[in-house]
Amino acid sequence: MNLFAEAIAWMLAPEQWTGNYALPKLLAEHLALTALSVLIAAAIAIPLGWLIGHTGKGREIAVAVSGAARAIPAFGLMVLLVLLLGVLHVPEAAVTTFVLLAIPSLLAGAYTGLEAIDRRVIDAARAMGMTEWQIFFKVELPLGLPLLVGGIRSALLQVIATVTIAAYVNLGGLGWPIIQGIPLRRFDQVLGGAIIVAVLALLVDLLLAAAQHAAVPAGLRAPRAVHRRAIAPVAASAPA
């Protein structure tokens, strides 16, 4: 039997569906850690990104954080935090690591979403007498939504893949079959665990791709050609 077939056989074996390390339980732990970390990161990064995008100030910080911080060595950071915070605070150490990992993508999604909006649209809104808050909620937020959802998608994917290391510090999750299987030299188990994480990541990606599509405001979905034809003659006939 080749290794792929053995991995699938391992996944479907009854031992994997009962007990303390059952696959559904590991999946639930994995998703819970991911959701918690991304929610906390979103609470921090998205308002900050919106502030930076709306006011235009602090761009350099945002760019630096979104770029460099994405390369944090997550495993090293988690072990370091566990050592610093002690064994009684292992969940806090792990969640902090995942939050720090998710922040760059969310920050980038939030501020590029706002930055990509045509300045003329914002000017027009301001000219119509909208307050800053009205501009933000009625114009910037809806227009920046697709890129924000893109940022959420990127953050979720990165965190789902990284939460596999949580099993190393006894927090369960889908990394458990991998981390236990290697010293036991049970490679069907290792590959089985890896396949499950990969499939989960792909499913979440597909879901969010659909969400990103749905997040485009209705007005922007009209074909561009119609707009061009409508605008060009108007511009040409505008009084000089």
Next chain:
Amino acid sequence: MFTARGKRTSFAVGLVAAAALALSACSSSNPLDTPSESSSGGGGDTIVVGSQGYYSNEIIAEIYAQALENAGFTVEKKLNIGQRDAYMPEVESGDINVFPEYTGSLLEYLTDGTDVTSPDDVYAALKDALPDGLTALDYAEASDQDTYTVLKSFAEEHDLKTIADLATLTTPLTVGAAPEFEQRPYGPAKAKEIYGVDLAFSATGQTTLESLLAGQIQVADIYTADPAFQTEDIVALEDPKNMILASNVVPIVSSDIADDVSDVLNAISAKLTAEELVALNVQSTVDQKSSADIAKAWLKEQGLV
């Protein structure tokens, strides 16, 4: 420049590469299998001594190396290589000639499950399981095997001496260990079967000792050579039914030099008791001495150089 044809070619190449990668997984079930070629290593009469990426193993390797040098051999050291998957190919092919190993865990690695557990039985089984080019010399009393360890205060409070005594407790008990311990034939499931003890499992891994000291777990799998046995107030519960796999320190050597080095290495094994090994490890972790210095001092103290 990107042309349509260029893009199609790169796409095709990428697809073939991805397919090749996927198909390569459809091969043997052990991706870390050692290749079956054999080459003799070491230039001429140089003896190559290797060690695991584990400080305690490095100290023992230094002891072997310095003793062999003192006996007149030319020795080359290849220390801190890594885990078995990294160094076993070199040992089996003869690129490394002397390696400090542990009877039980090496047996577990070579076979895929073993029934024996006592030191002599494990040693005999290991000698059978070793590939042809390798020989196991005498094993030492010192070991690095699993234990069911509790705090001394806990043992005194509940009058615990053996693992079976844990069954007398009414409070829930959790054992902490490395992740694979849960599936080992001496893990909590077997403890239930042989000693009637109910133990929940917690995969504490690298923080096992800290978790025991903090009271998160009541029982911990602390290896017998751990310096904590000297520096902390912990005690290993006795295993009268020999449930736990014995894992004594044993030199694994290339068969062609086995006769030459056996006197030197067997003399070391005779003097390497369990307390001695723990004391050596304490010098490394607590006093922060280098393995070379620790080895030198110990050899002198034991009268072996």
